[in-house]
Each structure stands twice: as structure tokens, then as C-alpha cells.
Amino acid sequence: MKYxxxxxxxxxARRLLDDIHATVTRPWALMEVCGxxxxxxxxxxxxxxxxxQVELIHGPGCxxxxxxxxxxxxxxxxxxxxxxIFCSFGDMLxxxxxxxxxxxxxxxxxxxxxxxxxxxALRVAQDNPQRQVVFFGxxxxxxxxxxxxxxxxxxxxxxxxxxxxxxxxxxxxxxEAIMKSPSCRVQGFLAAGHVxxxxxxxxxxxxxxxxxxxxxxxxFEPLDILEGVRRAVRQLERGxxxxxxxxxxxxxxxxxxxxxxxxxxxxEVTDRAWRGIxxxxxxxxxxxxxxxxxxxxxxxxxxxxxxREPAECRSGEVLQGLLKPHECEAFxxxxxxxxxxxxxxxxxxxxxxxxxxxxxxxxxxxxxxxTTPLEASPVV
Amino acid sequence: MGHGGGGALSAELxxxxxxxxxxxxxxxxxxxxxxxxLGGVRLAFSTDSYVxxxxxxPGGCIGDLAVNGTVNDLAMSGARAAYLSCGFILEEGVxxxxxxxxxxxxxxxxxAAGAEIATGDTKVVEAGHGDGVYINTAGIGIIxxxxxxxxxxxxxxxxxxxxxxxxxxxxxxxxxxxxxEFGVDVESDCAALGGLVQSMLAVTPDLHVLRDPTRxxxxxxxxxxAAASGTGVVIHERSVPVPEAVANACAILGLDPxxxxxxxxxxxxxxxxxAEAVLDAMRAHPLGRDAAVVGEAxxxxxxxxVARTAxxxxxxxxxxxxxxxxxxx
Numbered sequence: 001m002k003y004x005x006x007x008x009x010x011x012x013a014r015r016l017l018d019d020i021h022a023t024v025t026r027p028w029a030l031m032e033v034c035g036x037x038x039x040x041x042x043x044x045x046x047x048x049x050x051x052x053q054v055e056l057i058h059g060p061g062c063x064x065x066x067x068x069x070x071x072x073x074x075x076x077x078x079x080x081x082x083x084x085i086f087c088s089f090g091d092m093l094x095x096x097x098x099x100x101x102x103x104x105x106x107x108x109x110x111x112x113x114x115x116x117x118x119x120x121a122l123r124v125a126q127d128n129p130q131r132q133v134v135f136f137g138x139x140x141x142x143x144x145x146x147x148x149x150x151x152x153x154x155x156x157x158x159x160x161x162x163x164x165x166x167x168x169x170x171x172x173x174x175x176e177a178i179m180k181s182p183s184c185r186v187q188g189f190l191a192a193g194h195v196x197x198x199x200x201x202x203x204x205x206x207x208x209x210x211x212x213x214x215x216x217x218x219x220f221e222p223l224d225i226l227e228g229v230r231r232a233v234r235q236l237e238r239g240x241x242x243x244x245x246x247x248x249x250x251x252x253x254x255x256x257x258x259x260x261x262x263x264x265x266x267x268e269v270t271d272r273a274w275r276g277i278x279x280x281x282x283x284x285x286x287x288x289x290x291x292x293x294x295x296x297x298x299x300x301x302x303x304x305x306x307x308r309e310p311a312e313c314r315s316g317e318v319l320q321g322l323l324k325p326h327e328c329e330a331f332x333x334x335x336x337x338x339x340x341x342x343x344x345x346x347x348x349x350x351x352x353x354x355x356x357x358x359x360x361x362x363x364x365x366x367x368x369x370x371t372t373p374l375e376a377s378p379v380v
Numbered sequence: 381m382g383h384g385g386g387g388a389l390s391a392e393l394x395x396x397x398x399x400x401x402x403x404x405x406x407x408x409x410x411x412x413x414x415x416x417x418l419g420g421v422r423l424a425f426s427t428d429s430y431v432x433x434x435x436x437x438p439g440g441c442i443g444d445l446a447v448n449g450t451v452n453d454l455a456m457s458g459a460r461a462a463y464l465s466c467g468f469i470l471e472e473g474v475x476x477x478x479x480x481x482x483x484x485x486x487x488x489x490x491x492a493a494g495a496e497i498a499t500g501d502t503k504v505v506e507a508g509h510g511d512g513v514y515i516n517t518a519g520i521g522i523i524x525x526x527x528x529x530x531x532x533x534x535x536x537x538x539x540x541x542x543x544x545x546x547x548x549x550x551x552x553x554x555x556x557x558x559x560x561e562f563g564v565d566v567e568s569d570c571a572a573l574g575g576l577v578q579s580m581l582a583v584t585p586d587l588h589v590l591r592d593p594t595r596x597x598x599x600x601x602x603x604x605x606a607a608a609s610g611t612g613v614v615i616h617e618r619s620v621p622v623p624e625a626v627a628n629a630c631a632i633l634g635l636d637p638x639x640x641x642x643x644x645x646x647x648x649x650x651x652x653x654x655a656e657a658v659l660d661a662m663r664a665h666p667l668g669r670d671a672a673v674v675g676e677a678x679x680x681x682x683x684x685x686v687a688r689t690a691x692x693x694x695x696x697x698x699x700x701x702x703x704x705x706x707x708x709x
Contacts (some may be wrong), residue, residue, distance in 0.1 A: 008690045008691070010618075010690050010691055010692065012689075013691045043689070043695055044689045044690070044691050044693055044695075045691060045692070045693010045694050045695060046691065046693060047693075048693045048694070049691060049692060091634075116558060116560060116633075215698045219402055222690070222691055245419070338388065348634060356698075357695075357696060357698050358695035358696050359695070359696065359697075360684075360696050361681055361686055361694065361696050363685065
């Protein structure tokens with residue numbers, strides 16, 4: 001962990017920035033795929049330090065943001081049941097469904113618990129055999145293997161009161177969908193390093209070749225981001241489009257074989273809807289037939305939910321890199337982290353939240369001191 | 381739950397519900413403690429309630445927390461705590477040995493702070509209606525002549541000093557409550573700050589404002605001061621002392637140390653000409669050994685706290701909405 005400081009070294013950052021400034025001769029648009037990278041870029045002010053010609057476009061890589069509204073509504077419905085203990089990672093609790101969130105379900109008496117690992121949820125199930133325990137299994141290739149392992153473990157131990165509400169998504173099909181969009185401006189990708197640490201880099205050469213875009217596998221610390229940008233810009237300036245691994249300390253080309261085997265065993269690829277974007281073919285996972293008993297959607301009847309996305313929310317365009325958060329009319333007025341219209345404003349990795357939290361000085365939106373009257377608040 | 385987190389929701393609750401209902405000029409000061417004049421003497425008066433879980437944690441327990449918390453609220457007015465009250469709400473079934481350990485810790489903490497627990501009350505609620513032990517403490521102390529600590533006194537140019545490494549209490553609680561381990565043991569920094577404050581005031585009574593950044597962390601305290609003073613605040617991220625264990629825990633959980641709770645730290649806004657002497661005095665005190673200048677008050681962006689990042693960028697440090705939530709990946 002002492003490496004954290006080393007990857008934020010100002011002198012090294014300056015050298016990378018100088019190199020980027022010296023390399024760039026014309027405008028380039030790069031997309032960082034992962035919300036964690038977006039967060040680092042905005043939190044450390046990296047976008048302010050890059051040459052004007054290098055535009056960073058924020059991609060769809062926030063798992064909280066892209067979880068479809070109907071899945072959130074299903075989670076709210078299941079979590080409201082008196083016989084259910086609903087377990088989730090913390091950052092899903094504030095994501096708005098249609099009209100409410102998991103915090104509100106908890107304040108209304110639902111047993112909603114924050115856990116730090118799906119295995120914690122399995123332990124809750126073992127400790128409460130008379131109740132149904134549901135874990136909210138969302139996320140990219142990074143969180144899918146531990147969730148798969150938990151279901152595998154539940155089956156092995158014969159635990160009958162545990163299930164997974166699954167909404168796992170896969171990154172490469174999303175990149176493909178973005179590149180196919182007629183309005184796409186992206187000329188290079190900073191691929192998400194932690195996704196590649198699981199999956200390897202095998203899915204990217206074909207993508208890079210087909211769309212003639214450089215793909216640089218990039219980590220999450222400030223120096224990682226700068227190195228990723230430096231390599232992508234160098235390729236673009238030279239007219240190249242290869243896959244480079246700038247995160248070799250964590251990513252092996254073949255990925256993590258044990259995690260891949262677990263995914264293969266428990267999940268199968270399926271079409272998946274992305275919030276604000278729509279259905280992307282082959283972009284998700286669901287539990288395979290052998291594990292269907294552990295699928296919360298099968299175990300609980302969650303049909304007939306009236307799902308309504310706020311009409312003013314343009315998070316879909318933000319997620320596709322078509323719109324910067326502050327270019328949305330609702331940004332900072334109708335839509336704030338306090339009363340978000342969409343998940344991009346509430347997730348800690350969401351691009352709208354990052355702009356609202358860190359960039360309000362430049363964007364000229366209202367300062368933090370302004371609080372809202374209590375009548376507009378949910379229950380205490 | 382967010383309304384008790386010390387962030388924007390807590391501020392709204394106080395500002396829009398309690399303050400209009402209670403009225404009064406003293407409450408309108410909105411300090412950690414109220415400064416009142418009674419019989420020609422300036423008193424600091426404060427109360428706080430403690431609902432921490434678990435009751436015992438590395439570096440302390442709910443008992444010394446309840447004493448030190450109120451002692452510190454008084455200290456932020458420049459007062460040394462003199463008398464404390466103590467209200468227990470016990471849950472039916474909690475063991476007497478537990479209550480005894482808590483009470484002993486309270487007594488020891490009060491003695492160490494030079495205060496006396498002068499009055500108290502005990503109530504018992506049915507099993508299932510409490511978390512074992514809840515404690516409310518209130519306290520009074522005398523504010524020395526010439527001392528006037530309040531955010532309205534902050535002016536651009538004031539130097540912002542933090543008394544030591546931040547985030548230890550919040551991470552210590554997380555490590556036991558959530559069963560998380562961060563490679564090294566983290567102990568709460570729970571401590572009474574009255575002595576440290578007195579040693580600062582001995583250098584100059586002209587400190588402008590003090591805050592102990594408890595729930596909501598340093599970010600919340602700085603935002604409160606910026607909002608109440610109408611000045612901007614700039615902090616230099618690399619100057620903020622963050623213990624390695626706190627940095628590691630926050631990196632794992634996706635939390636920002638600026639928002640993590642402290643129970644034995646203070647932040648001071650000091651006139652520039654006194655800053656160095658105050659810093660020296662703090663470093664000479666055991667609770668201020670790692671004191672550091674972290675920023676300054678500025679004319680630009682009134683009401684807003686801005687961090688200069690290690691790389692040279694800037695970001696807004698907002699008031700947290702409620703509790704921070706660990707992220708998914």
C-alpha cells in the first residue's frame with residue numbers, strides 16, 4: 001500500500017505531462033472506460049493539466065450507473081419483503097429507483113444491510129436460516145468472479161436461503177457499441193486495468209484493429225492515468241492502433257485463470273440492458289442453468305413493477321461520452337447528489353457526481369453552503 | 381440515518397427544523413458549544429449524545445468518548461471543562477460489568493480532563509429498543525477573558541492548522557464494526573483537547589476559530605467554517621497529515637480521509653502572524669506532535685473549500701451529504 005504515494009509523485013507526473021505536451025500536435029479524444037479512472041482524473045485535476053488538444057471523454061464504466069432502473073426497482077421490491085435480508089455494497093443504497101432508494105426501504109423497516117464481500121452475505125444466510133438472504137450482484141468483470149464463487153460455495157454447502165439478484169455487465173461489448181455509434185468521437189481508449197487483470201487483454205486486439213483505435217490498459221492512480229494518456233497520444237500521433245499494457249504490475253495478458261474458470265462455471269453470457277444506453281448484445285452475465293435456483297428473480301415474483309425513468313435525465317448520453325455532465329440542463333439544479341435524477345449523479349464513480357463534487361468552482365454552480373428545506377427531504 | 385452523519389443532511393435538520401422551533405440568539409451562533417454570559421462570567425455550554433457501536437473499540441469506549449466529546453466541544457470555545465452531566469439510556473439485558481467498565485472509563489476521562497461529573501440520570505428501555513448503552517453528556521466551562529473563538533472572526537490570510545493525523549477514529553470503528561483488517565492495528569485518537577487548546581491560547585488568545593472534526597471529518601468542519609465566515613478555504617492535499625493505515629483503509633474502501641471521523645484532533649484558523657508560534661506550541665504538546673499547516677482562508681470562492689491536489693490541479697471539497705459509502709470496486 002505504500003505504493004499509493006509513489007503513484008501520485010508530482011515530479012514524475014510533471015515529466016509525463018511534459019512528454020504529453022511535447023508529443024501532441026493536434027486534437028485527440030480519448031475515452032477512459034472506467035468510472036474509477038474518471039474519479040481519479042477529476043479528483044486530482046488531471047484534465048486541467050493536460051494539453052487543450054487532449055480531450056478526455058468519460059465512458060460507461062461505472063457499474064452502479066449502468067445498472068438498469070428495472071433491476072433497481074426489483075431490488076427495492078425484494079428488499080421491502082419482511083422475510084428478506086437484502087445485502088448490498090454500500091454505493092447501491094443511494095441509487096434512485098422509481099421514486100425511492102434502498103435507504104428509504106431501510107427507513108421504512110426493510111432489512112437492508114451493507115456488506116463488504118458477497119461472502120459476508122452468505123454468512124448472513126447461514127446465521128439466519130429462517131429468512132431469505134439476497135445479495136445484489138452487480139458490477140463488471142471485477143466483481144463477477146467473487147459473486148460467482150459465492151454462489152458456487154452456497155451450492156456446495158447446500159445453503160437454500162441465499163440468492164443473487166444479478167446484473168453483471170461486460171466491458172468489451174460496450175466499447176464495441178460505442179465505436180459503432182454514428183456520433184462516436186472517441187479515437188483511443190484507456191481500458192480498465194482491473195477488468196483486464198481478471199479477463200486478460202485477449203478481447204482487445206480485434207477491437208483495436210476493427211475500429212483502428214489504440215487501446216491502452218491503464219490503472220487507477222494519477223501516474224497510471226498520465227502514462228495511459230501518454231501512450232495513447234503517442235500511438236495516435238504515429239497513426240498506430242495497437243493494444244498496450246501500461247498496467248503490467250497487475251495485468252497478465254492471460255488474465256486470472258482461476259477467476260475465469262469460476263465465471264465459466266457459474267455464469268453464461270447474455271444480452272443486458274445498460275441504464276441510459278439500452279440493450280447491448282452479449283454484454284452481460286446471468287446465472288447458468290445449473291445455478292438457476294440461486295437467481296433471486298426466479299425465487300421472488302417481481303413482475304408488474306411500474307418503472308419510470310425521469311424524462312429530464314440525460315445520463316445515457318453522459319455514459320456514452322456524447323455529453324459532458326455540466327452540459328445537461330438539469331446538472332446542479334434539478335439534479336444534485338442530494339436529489340439525483342440518475343445514477344451518474346449519485347454513484348461515487350459517476351461522472352456527474354465527480355463534476356458536481358469537484359468541478360463546481362469552474363462550472364459556476366451554487367456553492368455547498370446552500371442547503372435545501374426539510375420539506376424536500378425524505379424521512380429522517 | 382444520514383441526518384445524524386454530520387454532513388449536509390445534519391445541517392439541514394438543524395437549520396430548517398430545530399433552529400426555527402427553538403429560536404434564540406445563542407443557538408444562532410451554531411458553534412460546537414454555546415458561549416453565554418451568566419453573572420458576569422462567560423461560560424461555554426455544550427451537549428452531545430453517543431450511540432457508537434461497538435461499545436468498546438481499539439483506543440477507547442463509549443464512556444471516554446462521551447466525556448472527551450463534550451470536553452472537546454467546550455475546548456473549541458477556549459473553555460476548560462469544569463462540570464459535566466451524564467445521562468445513561470440502558471437497554472434491558474445489558475450486563476452490569478459492561479456498564480461498570482463504561483462508567484469507570486468515564487470517570488477516568490473526566491479526571492484526566494480536569495472536570496467533574498456533577499449530575500446524571502439513568503433510564504432503562506425494553507430489550508430491542510436500544511443498542512446496549514446510549515450516553516448523553518453536557519458540560520460547562522469558563523471562557524477566559526480575551527478569547528473569542530467563532531467562524532465570523534475568520535479573515536482571508538488566516539492560516540489553517542490541523543493538530544495531527546486525521547481519520548483514525550473512523551477507521552478504528554470500521555475495523556471492529558465491519559470486521560475489516562487493514563494490515564496494521566488502528567486505534568481511535570479519542571482524547572480530551574482542553575490542554576492542547578490552553579497551550580495554544582497561552583501563545584495568543586487571538587485564535588480565530590477552533591473545531592474538532594468529528595463526524596463528517598475535516599471536510600465538514602472546513603465547510604462549516606467557510607459557510608459561516610463567508611471566506612473561501614484552500615487546503616493543500618499533500619500537507620494534510622493522513623496516517624498510512626488510514627490512507628490504506630480509505631484506498632481499499634473508496635473513502636476520502638477528509639471525511640472520516642476524528643475524536644482527538646482539532647482544526648484551527650490562526651492569524652498569519654501568530655501561526656508559527658501556535659504551531660510550535662502545538663508540536664510541543666503530546667496531542668499536537670504532528671500538527672501541520674494545511675491551508676489558508678482566502679477571498680476567492682467565499683463559502684467554498686477547495687483542495688489543491690498533489691499534481692497541481694484543484695477540486696472542490698464539498699460538505700458530505702450523509703455517511704460515506706464504501707464503493708463497489
